[in-house]
Amino acid sequence: MTYDVALIALADPTRRQVFEALRAGPKSVGVIAARLPVSRPAVSQHLKLLREAGLVGDRPQGTRRVYFIDPRGLRELRVWLDQFWNQSLSAFAAEVEKQSDEGRKRNDRYRSDRASAQKHRRKGSS
Amino acid sequence: MIGTVQIAPVRKSIVVKAPPEHAFEIFTAGMVRWWNKEYSINKSPIRDIVIEPRVNGRWFERGADGSECQWGRVLAWEPPSRILLAWRITPTFSYDPNLMTELEVRFIPEGNATRVELEHRLEGYGAAAEEMFKVFDAGWQGLMEGFAKEAA
Numbered sequence: 001m002t003y004d005v006a007l008i009a010l011a012d013p014t015r016r017q018v019f020e021a022l023r024a025g026p027k028s029v030g031v032i033a034a035r036l037p038v039s040r041p042a043v044s045q046h047l048k049l050l051r052e053a054g055l056v057g058d059r060p061q062g063t064r065r066v067y068f069i070d071p072r073g074l075r076e077l078r079v080w081l082d083q084f085w086n087q088s089l090s091a092f093a094a095e096v097e098k099q100s101d102e103g104r105k106r107n108d109r110y111r112s113d114r115a116s117a118q119k120h121r122r123k124g125s126s
Numbered sequence: 127m128i129g130t131v132q133i134a135p136v137r138k139s140i141v142v143k144a145p146p147e148h149a150f151e152i153f154t155a156g157m158v159r160w161w162n163k164e165y166s167i168n169k170s171p172i173r174d175i176v177i178e179p180r181v182n183g184r185w186f187e188r189g190a191d192g193s194e195c196q197w198g199r200v201l202a203w204e205p206p207s208r209i210l211l212a213w214r215i216t217p218t219f220s221y222d223p224n225l226m227t228e229l230e231v232r233f234i235p236e237g238n239a240t241r242v243e244l245e246h247r248l249e250g251y252g253a254a255a256e257e258m259f260k261v262f263d264a265g266w267q268g269l270m271e272g273f274a275k276e277a278a
Contacts, residue, residue, distance in 0.1 A: 078248055082136050085244060088162060089140045092242075095160040096142040096152045 009053035014038055018046040019055060019069070026061070026068035136246040146233040149240040150206035153231060154179065167221055168195040177211070179203060185211055196221050201228070208232050213246070 010016050014036075021032045029047065033040040047067050050056035057070040142149050152159065157175040166172045170189025175197075177185045183200040202210035211229040214221055227248050234241040 078134070078136060081246055081248070084165070085136055085138045085246065088160065089138050089242070089244065091160040091162065092153060093140050093142045095156065096144045096149050 009049055009055060012046075014042070015046040015050060018043055019050055022056065022067060022069045026059075026066040028061075028064045028066050030064075032067075135248060136244075138244040140242050140244075141236060141239050142242060143239050145238070146206040146235050146240045149242055150209070150233050153233075153242070154205075154209060166195075167197070167215065168193060177209075179205075198229075202230075206233055 010019060017036055018032055018038070021027060021035055029040055029043050032038075032047075033043045036043070038046075047056055047058070051058060051067075051070075055070055056067050058065050058067045060066075144152075154177045157177065158172065161172070161175055163172050166187060166189075168187055168189040170191040170193055172187050173190045174188040175186075176188060177183060177200060179200075181200055181203050183203065184196060185198045185200060186194045186196045188194050196214070198214045199212040200209070201212050202208060209231050211231075213227045213229045227246060230245045230247070232243045234243065
């Protein structure tokens with residue numbers, strides 16, 4: 001699925017930096033390269049992979065080409081987060097209910113202990 | 127324009143058979159009990175997940191070796207009904223101080239149970255830097271007001 005590709009594309013720290021350089025708005029290869037300790041050809045290569053992963057789009061602007069974050073790619077990331085919370089909330093609910101069951105059992109034990117203690121006391125006093 | 131693109135928030139809702147106090151407690155103080163341990167940014171396996179119980183408290187994981195890795199911050203702390211966290215983890219599970227997504231969780235009593243409503247707002251991620259900074263500023267504005275009130 002596309003979001004897997006997107007995650008793999010962003011797993012590389014330099015590529016992530018290139019991606020994040022576009023967060024404030026569209027930029028050309030030269031502008032990105034000037035901000036990062038990465039050569040222009042390397043930036044171009046990262047952008048190519050980001051574009052293939054659906055994370056980045058490009059369009060001509062005058063004589064240059066500018067790159068921008070493609071929101072469709074982010075929608076794929078949203079899919080990932082959506083699944084993440086599905087799984088995590090189920091685990092959370094199971095834990096909450098397990099804990100309440102234990103709490104109830106503890107209370108039941110407490111009540112039965114107290115009841116038998118009272119019985120013993122009654123026995124002792126008679 | 128790319129700056130105006132909005133990504134719909136992730137919304138989830140689940141009903142748990144417990145009072146809000148208990149659900150809130152497990153969600154926050156008991157996070158390590160239900161968190162999928164694969165989702166870690168630390169090299170050392172997760173031993174604990176800590177949400178400091180106050181506005182501007184840290185949210186971090188502590189590894190088996192005692193090392194700490196930041197995940198985000200507490201933006202609102204309203205037990206047992208609401209928590210708002212700044213989530214600064216990228217989808218590849220690394221911390222990014224420039225990343226601003228908001229995770230809001232509400233605990234609503236429903237008879238003997240609790241409806242847990244979760245909203246993960248992503249508009250801060252990448253697409254809308256302007257929005258991100260607005261949210262970020264608003265967050266801090268709120269924090270500063272809260273702090274001013276506390277300090278007064």
